[in-house]
Amino acid sequence: MTPVEYAGSYVPLRGVEMSAAMSSTLDISFDIRGGLLMRQIHHWAALLFVAAIGLHMLRVFFTGAFRKPRELNWAIGFVLFVLAMAEGFTGYSLPDDLLSGNGLRIIDGMLNAVPVVGTWITFLLFGGEFPGNDIVGRLYTLHILLLPAMVLIFIVLHLMFVVIHKHTQYPGPGKTEQNVVGYPVLPVYAAKAGGFFFLVFGVVALIAATVTINPIWNYGPYDPSPVSAGTQPDWYIGFADGALRLMPPGLETVWLGYTWSWNILIPMLVLVVFLLLAFIYPYVEAWVTGDKREHHLLDRPRNAPVRTAIGAAGVTFYAVLWAGASSDIIATHFKVTMEGVINTLQALLILGPVIAFMITKRVCLALQKKDREMVLHGFETGRIVRLPGGEFVEVHEQLDEYTRWQLVSFNDNAPLQLKPNPLGKITASARFRVAMSRFFFEDRIAPVSTKEYQAALEHSSH
Amino acid sequence: MATNEHGSSDVVPVTPSSGAVVGTGVVPADAFENPGLPPHRPRVTDLDPKKKKRAARFIVAMFWLSVLGSVSAIFAYMFYPIEDGSISSVRLNTLFVGLSIALSLLAIGIAAVHWGKAVMADKEGVDERHPVRGTAATRSRAVEIFKEADEESGFSRRTLIRGGLIASLVAFPLPAIALFRGLAPMDVDPNTELKHTMWKKGLRLTQDPTGTPIKAADVTIGSAFQVIPEGLVDLPEHEKLDAKAKAAVLLVRLKPEDLHWTSKERESWSYDGIVAYSKICTHVGCPVALYEQQTHHLLCPCHQSQFDIANECKVIFGPAARPLPQLPITVDSEGYLVATSDFTQPVGPSFWERSTTCASHPHHRKRVSSHLHRTTWMSAPAFQAPSRSSVARSSPTTGRSSSVR
Numbered sequence: 013m014t015p016v017e018y019a020g021s022y023v024p025l026r027g028v029e030m031s032a033a034m035s036s037t038l039d040i041s042f043d044i045r046g047g048l049l050m051r052q053i054h055h056w057a058a059l060l061f062v063a064a065i066g067l068h069m070l071r072v073f074f075t076g077a078f079r080k081p082r083e084l085n086w087a088i089g090f091v092l093f094v095l096a097m098a099e100g101f102t103g104y105s106l107p108d109d110l111l112s113g114n115g116l117r118i119i120d121g122m123l124n125a126v127p128v129v130g131t132w133i134t135f136l137l138f139g140g141e142f143p144g145n146d147i148v149g150r151l152y153t154l155h156i157l158l159l160p161a162m163v164l165i166f167i168v169l170h171l172m173f174v175v176i177h178k179h180t181q182y183p184g185p186g187k188t189e190q191n192v193v194g195y196p197v198l199p200v201y202a203a204k205a206g207g208f209f210f211l212v213f214g215v216v217a218l219i220a221a222t223v224t225i226n227p228i229w230n231y232g233p234y235d236p237s238p239v240s241a242g243t244q245p246d247w248y249i250g251f252a253d254g255a256l257r258l259m260p261p262g263l264e265t266v267w268l269g270y271t272w273s274w275n276i277l278i279p280m281l282v283l284v285v286f287l288l289l290a291f292i293y294p295y296v297e298a299w300v301t302g303d304k305r306e307h308h309l310l311d312r313p314r315n316a317p318v319r320t321a322i323g324a325a326g327v328t329f330y331a332v333l334w335a336g337a338s339s340d341i342i343a344t345h346f347k348v349t350m351e352g353v354i355n356t357l358q359a360l361l362i363l364g365p366v367i368a369f370m371i372t373k374r375v376c377l378a379l380q381k382k383d384r385e386m387v388l389h390g391f392e393t394g395r396i397v398r399l400p401g402g403e404f405v406e407v408h409e410q411l412d413e414y415t416r417w418q419l420v421s422f423n424d425n426a427p428l429q430l431k432p433n434p435l436g437k438i439t440a441s442a443r444f445r446v447a448m449s450r451f452f453f454e455d456r457i458a459p460v461s462t463k464e465y466q467a468a469l470e471h472s473s474h
Numbered sequence: 475m476a477t478n479e480h481g482s483s484d485v486v487p488v489t490p491s492s493g494a495v496v497g498t499g500v501v502p503a504d505a506f507e508n509p510g511l512p513p514h515r516p517r518v519t520d521l522d523p524k525k526k527k528r529a530a531r532f533i534v535a536m537f538w539l540s541v542l543g544s545v546s547a548i549f550a551y552m553f554y555p556i557e558d559g560s561i562s563s564v565r566l567n568t569l570f571v572g573l574s575i576a577l578s579l580l581a582i583g584i585a586a587v588h589w590g591k592a593v594m595a596d597k598e599g600v601d602e603r604h605p606v607r608g609t610a611a612t613r614s615r616a617v618e619i620f621k622e623a624d625e626e627s628g629f630s631r632r633t634l635i636r637g638g639l640i641a642s643l644v645a646f647p648l649p650a651i652a653l654f655r656g657l658a659p660m661d662v663d664p665n666t667e668l669k670h671t672m673w674k675k676g677l678r679l680t681q682d683p684t685g686t687p688i689k690a691a692d693v694t695i696g697s698a699f700q701v702i703p704e705g706l707v708d709l710p711e712h713e714k715l716d717a718k719a720k721a722a723v724l725l726v727r728l729k730p731e732d733l734h735w736t737s738k739e740r741e742s743w744s745y746d747g748i749v750a751y752s753k754i755c756t757h758v759g760c761p762v763a764l765y766e767q768q769t770h771h772l773l774c775p776c777h778q779s780q781f782d783i784a785n786e787c788k789v790i791f792g793p794a795a796r797p798l799p800q801l802p803i804t805v806d807s808e809g810y811l812v813a814t815s816d817f818t819q820p821v822g823p824s825f826w827e828r829s830t831t832c833a834s835h836p837h838h839r840k841r842v843s844s845h846l847h848r849t850t851w852m853s854a855p856a857f858q859a860p861s862r863s864s865v866a867r868s869s870p871t872t873g874r875s876s877s878v879r
Binding site: 048052083114128130135138142187191211220238239269271308339340341414425427449 | 778
């Protein structure tokens with residue numbers, strides 16, 4: 013970017029040499045009425061955008077909405093999630109301030125570690141040596157043209173599939189795989205969805221009017237030498253930064269005469285694998301169950317214990333990486349040693365997901381047991397009755413049929429048995445699928461059947 | 475008939491309407507029957523016309539409140555102008571324009587949602603779904619079409635044509651990759667650039683950002699200086715940052731007996747307890763900007779790598795793998811600190827070719843000599859009283875301070 017001498021309204025930076033990008037951002041902030049408000053609405057909205065996508069993905073995951081016929085739409089949504097992060101990062105880098113410049117420096121350092129082509133990729137990306145003069149202009153093109161165009165295309169695809177498939181629906185009385193129950197788009201749904209748009213926009217405007225975000229005038233223009241303590245990326249990049257921070261020291265080797273920076277390659281690989289697993293999860297589950305039916309009724313998370321537990325493990329893994337990006341802030345705010353925080357998070361990164369998996373699975377199974385109990389034995393009314401014999405009992409009442417339906421109608425899977433194929437052979441892939449099927453469905457609480465229910469009724473009437 | 479992979483007696487495979495495979499799904503024979511939609515529960519606004527009227531009035535009021543918000547945003551824009559140099563005027567403008575817009579938006583949202591929930595007809599609809607999966611006839615016809623196309627084109631049969639097609643499709647995007655080479659200057663090799671900095675024998679160590687040379691006598695024990703090479707401040711702005719991104723140095727003075735060296739040669743790179751280390755982290759390149767005076771540790775604020783100055787800046791914690799490169803220094807005849815050479819290894823983050831040797835690129839040599847030319851011409855700049863901000867920036871840091879330049 014062309015360097016200029018800042019001459020705008022923000023007095024402390026007057027006369028400071030900076031890029032035209034930084035200067036124009038300051039002009040928007042301090043010399044145009046409502047300019048700072050627009051910048052803050054834009055930035056807060058970007059944070060909320062990625063957060064909303066994340067929440068939506070979690071909802072879709074934990075309710076099994078990604079199952080047939082919506083696997084492809086999950087993949088499209090996942091691409092949108094990645095595009096949103098890319099949009100966020102490119103936009104955040106545009107003001108060319110000290111904080112975003114250091115963010116780009118980290119990208120430069122990470123890309124440099126890529127075997128064989130890393131040096132050239134960074135060199136071409138930055139148009140020469142870091143920081144060069146081209147990167148902000150290039151990111152600008154990505155941010156305002158290429159990435160938004162891709163976001164638009166994928167949103168159109170995403171919504172097209174929603175129209176084709178119609179919405180999933182939560183399980184409940186009257187809802188089946190063959191129908192869709194709800195308010196029509198016109199007028200109720202349109203009024204509500206349109207209203208929610210204004211509510212969200214209003215909340216963003218309220219936050220932007222009152223809470224400063226990304227005060228680049230405090231950071232100053234980019235300079236490769238200074239940096240502020242407590243540097244943090246925008247929240248959605250935190251998990252990647254945390255992955256870098258949690259690597260133990262000394263992981264670099266020179267092999268075959270070339271440098272292998274494991275301290276950067278491993279975190280990059282971990283992130284790619286983590287995102288890839290999330291991307292292909294619907295296909296993995298579909299392969300394990302072999303279920304080709306269409307599923308329009310959602311699962312209550314408890315009724316898919318292992319899926320819910322996998323989700324909880326994934327969320328824990330992400331959360332620990334995310335906390336890792338704030339290791340220094342945690343240390344200074346809670347007055348603990350930074351080494352202690354990092355070592356704890358390193359341990360949690362490995363153990364946390366395992367613990368989260370086990371606890372979540374057990375909680376789901378316990379909730380399923382409770383549901384069975386409620387269906388078979390009814391609920392405690394809190395009404396105490398004295399029997400003719402002087403005995404006090406609490407009256408149990410059966411659930412009404414609608415509540416009962418909620419608890420007995422869920423999608424159930426049983427683990428596969430290992431059987432030879434028609435040729436009488438047991439293949440390795442069959443073994444693997446059986447092992448996976450056991451992992452998913454071995455601990456299983458089946459829904460109450462009418463037989464069991466009748467038996468329980470007879471038993472209680474004795 | 476749908477297939478189920480269990481086949482046990484209590485599990486009866488039931489044909490779903492689509493005829494799809496059930497897999498490990500269990501379709502129980504004695505499942506409960508769906509009781510159907512629960513009876514409709516009327517809303518209070520349906521039961522009590524007064525309440526409906528009140529809801530309608532509230533919605534109207536909200537919409538007009540929104541109009542008020544929009545109008546007041548325009549007034550706020552007019553009556554809270556930005557005055558030159560006044561931060562508080564920016565704050566007031568942002569606050570009042572923002573609050574008014576927020577009011578306008580929130581009121582529309584509340585009105586619309588309330589309208590939908592309390593006043594519009596409360597009729598849930600039930601639509602039939604159509605299976606996404608095509609009928610068996612459609613599916614087999616699709617397969618047939620592909621088969622026919624294959625036969626008519628000879629795609630499977632004519633292997634030579636097919637091979638040619640695949641080869642040409644693989645090759646056609648290659649020129650685009652080659653074109654990317656033009657994204658960076660053609661006559662520069664990144665591998666060479668990354669292995670050299672502006673430092674060279676005899677170049678003075680100067681303060682960042684003023685460019686004032688540093689006398690060894692002025693570096694007191696425990697102090698820290700942010701250092702750039704002499705002549706860097708005179709580079710054109712766009713070259714300045716590139717050069718600084720590699721050449722930034724942190725200068726500290728310890729008691730000579732506190733410094734532990736692995737060789738006599740390394741010791742000779744320091745001067746009377748004064749040592750100069752690259753400030754660019756060997757992890758991913760952030761400036762290692764925090765100096766803990768008591769422990770002689772340097773800390774990178776980006777990923778918390780820690781380096782021990784007393785032990786040749788070796789990594790003692792964090793993700794970095796290599797020590798910070800040391801800049802060999804001495805003093806010149808006037809007592810100013812000067813470099814005795816460039817760094818002896820590449821500075822900053824690792825890269826693939828880092829450990830390979832490479833001859834100095836002719837282009838690079840040219841650029842360095844032009845720097846030198848400029849700097850010798852400039853001669854030592856007259857001593858300037860540093861501005862207040864630069865004093866604050868380069869004053870020695872005590873303890874772990876919040877931010878260091």
